[in-house]
Amino acid sequence: MRAEDLALALGGLDESFIAPAAADMLRDEKRRAPRVLKLIAIAAAAVTVAVLLLLAGLSVGKPRTPVSHPEATVRTEPGEPGGSSGGRPDLPVVKPGASPEKSTGTETETDPVATEPDTTTAPEATEPEYTEPEPTEPEPTEPAYYETDPPEEPEVIDGISDDEFYVMMYRALGGASRPPEEPPAAEPPEEPQPKDPGTQGVDSETDESGEPADSTPGSVPGSVVETVIPCGEPTPASPATGGTGDNPAAAKQWYLRTFSEIESGGTGQSSGGEVTPLPMTKAQLAVRLYNAAHNIGVILPAVREWAWFDDFADGQWYSDAVFEAYRAGVIDAVSAHHMGTDEPISASEAEAAAAKFAAIMLESGALVAGN
Amino acid sequence: MDDSRIIELFEDRDESAIREVERKYSAFLKKIARNVLKSEQDVEECLSDAYYKVWNRIPPEKPRDLPAFLGKITRDEAISVYRARRSKKRIGSEYEISLDELCEILPSADTPEEEFDARVLCDAIASYLGALPERTRKIFIRRYFFFDPVKTIATSYGMSVSAVKTALFRLRTGLKEFLTKEGFTV
Numbered sequence: 001m002r003a004e005d006l007a008l009a010l011g012g013l014d015e016s017f018i019a020p021a022a023a024d025m026l027r028d029e030k031r032r033a034p035r036v037l038k039l040i041a042i043a044a045a046a047v048t049v050a051v052l053l054l055l056a057g058l059s060v061g062k063p064r065t066p067v068s069h070p071e072a073t074v075r076t077e078p079g080e081p082g083g084s085s086g087g088r089p090d091l092p093v094v095k096p097g098a099s100p101e102k103s104t105g106t107e108t109e110t111d112p113v114a115t116e117p118d119t120t121t122a123p124e125a126t127e128p129e130y131t132e133p134e135p136t137e138p139e140p141t142e143p144a145y146y147e148t149d150p151p152e153e154p155e156v157i158d159g160i161s162d163d164e165f166y167v168m169m170y171r172a173l174g175g176a177s178r179p180p181e182e183p184p185a186a187e188p189p190e191e192p193q194p195k196d197p198g199t200q201g202v203d204s205e206t207d208e209s210g211e212p213a214d215s216t217p218g219s220v221p222g223s224v225v226e227t228v229i230p231c232g233e234p235t236p237a238s239p240a241t242g243g244t245g246d247n248p249a250a251a252k253q254w255y256l257r258t259f260s261e262i263e264s265g266g267t268g269q270s271s272g273g274e275v276t277p278l279p280m281t282k283a284q285l286a287v288r289l290y291n292a293a294h295n296i297g298v299i300l301p302a303v304r305e306w307a308w309f310d311d312f313a314d315g316q317w318y319s320d321a322v323f324e325a326y327r328a329g330v331i332d333a334v335s336a337h338h339m340g341t342d343e344p345i346s347a348s349e350a351e352a353a354a355a356k357f358a359a360i361m362l363e364s365g366a367l368v369a370g371n
Numbered sequence: 372m373d374d375s376r377i378i379e380l381f382e383d384r385d386e387s388a389i390r391e392v393e394r395k396y397s398a399f400l401k402k403i404a405r406n407v408l409k410s411e412q413d414v415e416e417c418l419s420d421a422y423y424k425v426w427n428r429i430p431p432e433k434p435r436d437l438p439a440f441l442g443k444i445t446r447d448e449a450i451s452v453y454r455a456r457r458s459k460k461r462i463g464s465e466y467e468i469s470l471d472e473l474c475e476i477l478p479s480a481d482t483p484e485e486e487f488d489a490r491v492l493c494d495a496i497a498s499y500l501g502a503l504p505e506r507t508r509k510i511f512i513r514r515y516f517f518f519d520p521v522k523t524i525a526t527s528y529g530m531s532v533s534a535v536k537t538a539l540f541r542l543r544t545g546l547k548e549f550l551t552k553e554g555f556t557v
Contacts, residue, residue, distance in 0.1 A: 005489065006473050007466075010516050011447050012493035017500055019439040021512035025519065026399050026438055028527050306394055314372050314395065323394060 037310060037337040044335070159279025159344035163248030165288070168347075170251035172354035176367040177258055178296065258367065259292035279344030283318035286331050289357050290321030298366045300328035300357075309339040330356045374437040381429035388429075389422050396438060400445045406518035407449035407466040408456070417452045421445040446517060465518040472543065473515065492555065499549045503542075510535060511542050 160168065293300055306327055313319065322341060325331045330353050334340035345353075361367045372391050380388035400421065404414045421444050434440030453466060500508050506528065513519040513527075525535045 004470055006492070006496075007470055007515065008450065009489045009492040010496060011443065011450070012490060013443075013497055013500070013512075013516065015434065015436050015439040015443065017497065017508065018443055018512055018516060019436040020505065021509040021517065022399075022436070022439040022442045024509060024527055025402065025442075025513065025517065026396075028523070029399050029402060306397070308398065319372075323390075 037308075040336050160285075160347050160350045161280070163252070164347070165280060165285070165350070166251040166255045167248055168351055168354050169255055169358075172351070172358040173258075173361065173367065174358075174369055175254060176358070176362060176369050179365065179368045255292075259295050280350070281342050282331060282339065282345045282349075283322055283341045285345050285350055285353060286325040287318055287321040289330055289353065290324055293357070293361065293366075296361075296366045298361060298364045300324045300330060300360060302327040303329045307333070308337055309333060309341070310337055311341045312339050325353075328356075328360065330360070377437065378429060378433060381426065382433075389426060392422065392425065392437075392441065396441055399438065400441055403442055403445045403517050404449040406520070407446070407453050410456075413452050413456060414449075417445065417449045420452070421448040424448065442517065465520050469515055469518050472539065492550075495550060495553045495555065496546070498553075499546055507538060507542065510538055514539055 290300065302324075304327060306323060312322060318341060322331070322339065326333065326339070331345075332349070332352075334343070362369055372395070377388055377391045377395070380391065397418065400418055401414055404417045404421075408414050408417060421441070424444050425441060428444070432440075450466070500511060503511065510524055510528070513524050514521070519527075521535050521539070522532055524530075525532045528535075530538075
């Protein structure tokens with residue numbers, strides 16, 4: 001008997017023997033994930049903070065070095081008396097940006113800048129100096145002093161609304177339509193009827209967005225669709241457009257007709273989505289795209305592996321959608337282990353998602369590019 | 372999605388069952404496969420083969436404990452891939468290391484003439500394990516069934532590495548005695 005035979009024989013063990021150990025392994029696996037996440041987050045934070053401090057220090061260093069510290073001036077003497085700034089001599093002074101004041105010219109060398117001590121000392125040490133030129137624009141640099149994540153928040157502010165979503169989708173897909181598989185002749189009779197924006201039945205939103213569509217005029221800033229949206233009938237929506245060419249109502253009509261519901265796609269939400277509060281979240285966007293794809297029989301193809309995310313749970317209304325959209329590369333995570341499921345998605349992110357989604361749709365042949 | 376629902380999907384021949392399994396258990400299954408295989412490519416191959424096997428086995432089988440069922444299939448599949456890949460040089464996986472440990476209680480030379488019955492041996496091992504305390508049994512299973520590294524086991528149960536090693540040594544010795552008593556030539 002060989003050891004390998006014994007190992008193989010063990011393979012015949014009943015599940016009841018294996019289950020408890022397997023459960024323990026699963027538990028360990030779950031515990032480990034957050035730990036790994038923390039380590040990654042800390043490492044990433046340390047690097048970003050160091051870089052930001054470095055960059056901030058570069059810009060801040062200019063006025064400070066000559067004025068505040070005599071020691072610094074001593075240091076600049078050999079280089080340049082006045083406008084210092086650009087040259088090498090500044091770099092070392094700036095680098096320790098974290099501890100610019102306490103450090104004289106020589107001490108600044110302490111490279112560990114990139115490590116932790118800076119993060120704590122830096123903000124306090126530099127801020128006082130900033131208070132003076134406050135009226136100007138020291139703000140952009142401030143985020144650099146704050147620990148870690150904040151840099152993402154400013155992007156989030158410009159979320160997208162319902163109307164913007166439709167316009168964005170229309171733009172991304174260029175007004176694509178379903179291939180005329182069935183009776184191309186049957187389309188004309190259907191088009192005139194595209195009824196009101198809400199007639200697609202399954203969508204609960206249609207009722208709502210019909211109104212806001214009019215109320216929110218220039219949604220997406222960069223107007224594009226000056227050419228009348230070939231949504232059949234620009235019908236009631238045209239007045240909503242602020243003359244920009246973006247016609248939310250018409251775009252919505254096109255969207256509903258193109259991705260008309262067949263069924264709820266498994267998430268329990270219609271493709272129109274629920275009432276979407278102004279800033280649409282990543283999960284909401286994913287659900288919409290997921291339902292839209294499934295409604296026309298397209299499963300978003302996986303191009304990457306799923307990962308563990310601290311804000312993702314199974315069995316939620318968004319689970320399937322976020323899972324599939326992420327694996328298809330349509331949506332991206334905020335960081336290695338944070339999806340940003342409930343966080344507003346920025347306009348640029350949403351546009352990127354729409355573009356990827358459009359590429360998949362057109363590639364799959366489920367939709368044919370419009371004119 | 373809970374396990375019973377996933378099993379229902381398999382029974383309904385719904386391919387999303389595989390997706391659900393992958394989503395919920397891929398990390399766990401990869402860990403098992405990685406204990407045997409060192410190449411990430413082999414691990415991926417092993418997992419896709421394992422998913423395929425699971426698909427073919429449910430139904431008719433209906434696992435009582437899905438993770439254990441999946442773990443078992445993955446483990447067997449990993450060993451198959453390992454065997455297929457094994458060249459003359461050793462891969463150096465935990466699987467090999469754990470086999471070395473088991474060798475202590477078995478004759479080192481191959482004895483093909485002793486055509487042993489794997490099923491009977493498995494039953495004997497099951498009897499032996501059945502008599503062990505829960506935790507000790509888990510340690511044995513994790514080491515010799517899932518090929519978990521000793522350090523991982525120690526961390527998992529809040530033990531020192533040497534304590535786990537000692538426990539494993541006792542387990543092997545006990546198994547040897549038990550098998551000998553049962554009439555196996557060890």
